[in-house]
Amino acid sequence: MITLSIIKADTGGFVGHTAVHPRLMAEARREIERAKSSGLLIDGHVDSCGDDISLIMTHTYGQEAGLIHSFAWDTFQATTHLAKELGLYGAGQDLLSDAFSGNLRGMGPGYAELEFEERPSEPVLCFLADKTEPGAWNLPLYKMFADPSNTAGLVIDEKMHAGFAFEVYDLREDRRIVFDCPADLYDMLMYIGAPSRYVIRGVRSKTLGTxxxxxxxxxxxxxxGRYVGKDDPVLIVRCQSGLPAVGEALEPFAFAYSVAGCMRGSHHAPFMPVSVGQAHPSRFDGPPRVVALGFQIKDGRLLGPRDMFDDPAFDGARRQAVEVMDYLRRHGPFEPHRLPLEDLEYTTMTSLTARLAHRWTPITTEVATPVGG
Ligand code: 13P
Ligand code: 13P
Ligand code: MG
Ligand code: MG
Ligand code: MG
Ligand code: MG
Structure with missing residues (x-):
């Protein structure tokens, strides 16, 4: 068994929240090289989307392994140190704890991990996003693994026809459920259609059992318990041979669907699939970006990446994202561009509530000083 782990954090933006400074990337790459030589990692690759660094690693320690998580934590401490020296924006932004204890759960950095028996050919896609939340993966995962209009294999591949099981987290209540699709599909959509609360954690093949x-x-x-930046999630998808073909896994991103998280974490904006070179959300700190890095894994080694959205066939989605961005921006401070009150990451509502309390009167009583006399 090998484990593929992506562990990511924003440890400082250059400029503002748009990118990672090259010196931080170099520092993270040095750490990965060290971990490969020491034998901790089989292989590793460092990449970024917007201002978030992703450590893409293969190893044999399993999921939520202390050694791997503490290595990532130390690496992010090192890049934070450098970010402070350079005065980068939001240095150490995603490191929410002072001390590492066991694994990264609840500490700030995000991680997606898959443990599996490597197949003779193991094509894998690593999706990295900036300016959005983990629920942003709900729509594409539904399409990849449960929508026959997206994934032909669900209909015509023997090994996919039985469907997939989806593990969904309720992030508000800290509980989980498994939906057996297609039987539970309509039940599941009721939940995952609300991506700020219900988030797909993982998908398993019912036929392959993996x-x-x-x-x-x-x-x-x-x-x-407060706004510290957006989550900027990552996603791993294994492909082919009873799993979605690479093209089926990429296809949902040919539509620039709307996600939450742009500008101060508080606006809906279109999700734009881009090449790594274009993963720098500048306009209104957006539109939110997604990159797809393709690897073939052999004996745990990462052959790649291929920059999968560096394909003119995604130009249409990019154009659509620009159009939708123009459309949403014209709403200014109004919903649905601005997030609903309960989802706002930044809010003046608490102080407004206190300051204006005495000026609110029941509609049934006389207004003290009616506007316009
Ligand atoms: P190739 O013939 O190019 O290998 O394509 C096989 C396939 O099924 C792609 O979806
Ligand atoms: P990041 O989470 O990418 O740092 O974005 C924060 C933000 O508020 C950008 O407007
Ligand atoms: Mg940032
Ligand atoms: Mg970010
Ligand atoms: Mg962030
Ligand atoms: Mg072929």
Missing amino acids: TAAATSTQRLSLIA
Whole structure:
């Protein structure tokens, strides 16, 4: 068995929240090289989307392994140190705890991990996002693993026809459920259609009995109890041979669907699939970006990445994202561009409530000073 882990954090933005400074990338790459030489990792790759660094690692320690998580934590401490030196924006933004204890759960950095028996050919996609929340993966995971209009294999592949099991987290109540699809599909959609609360954690193949996909599910605001930046989640999808073909796993992103998280974590905006070179959300700190890194894994080694959205066939989605961004921006401070009150990451409502309390009067009584006399 090998484990593929993506562990990610924003440890400082360059400039503002748009990108990772090259010196932080170099630092993280040095750490990964060290961990490979020491034998901790079989292989490793460092990449970024927007201002978030992703450590993509293969090893034999399993999921939520202390050694792997503490290595990632130390690496993010090192890049934070450098970010402070350079005065980068939000240095150490996602490191919410002072001390590492056991694993990264509840500490800020996000992680998606899959443990599996490597097949003779093991194509894997690693999706990295910026300016959105983990529920952003709900729609594409539904399409990849449960929508026959997206994934032909659900209909025509013997090994996919029985469907997939989806593990869904309720992030508000800290509980989980498994939906058996297609039988439970309509039940599941009722929940995952509300992605700020219900988040797909993982998907398993019913026929193969193996893991097919895993997401990072941490919500920074629920950990910190305040706004500290957006979660900027990651997703791993294994492909082919009873799992979605690579093209079926990429297809949902040909539609620039709307996600929460742009500008101060508080706006809906279209999700734009881009090449790694274009993963720098500048306009209104957006539109939110997604990159897809393709690897073939052999004996635990990461052959790749291929920059999967570096394909003119996704130009249409990029154009659509620009159009939808124009449309939503024109709403200014109004919903549905601005998030509903309960989902706002930044809010003045608490102080407004206190300051204006004495000026609110029941509609049935006379207004003290009617506007316009
Ligand atoms: P190739 O013939 O190019 O290998 O394609 C096989 C396939 O099923 C792609 O979806
Ligand atoms: P990040 O989570 O990517 O740092 O974004 C924070 C933000 O508020 C951007 O407007
Ligand atoms: Mg940031
Ligand atoms: Mg970010
Ligand atoms: Mg963030
Ligand atoms: Mg072929």
